[in-house]
Amino acid sequence: MQNISIRFATDDDAPSLERVAQRDTRRLPAPPHLVGEVDGRILVAHSLASGDAVADPFTRTEELRAMVTVRAAQLTKRPPRRLAGLWLRGYPRLEAR
DSSP states (O other): OOOEEEEEOOGGGHHHHHHHHHHTTSOOOOSOEEEEEETTEEEEEEETTTOOEEEOTTSOOHHHHHHHHHHHHHHHOOOOHHHHHHHHHTSOOOOOO
16 A cells, blocks of 8 residues: 655755656756655656656656646636636625625
């Protein structure tokens, strides 16, 4: 059983992010990053700014990378303005007295 977590990267994660990027032989994409960890070890770093990711190529990361990508899409997706307007129509307007 492995513990998997997806979270925002912090300043303390910089060495681990660089290690993953070096192992992937790519540059670390622009921050902010979501990271995928397995048992406390960062294996995937996904940029919320660009959508690019780096992952440890010496570990099976396909499923973890997919989970991080789905979570990033949930965090960056905004509902269309038209739908937002429809949701708000059902609520009474507040007026100052």
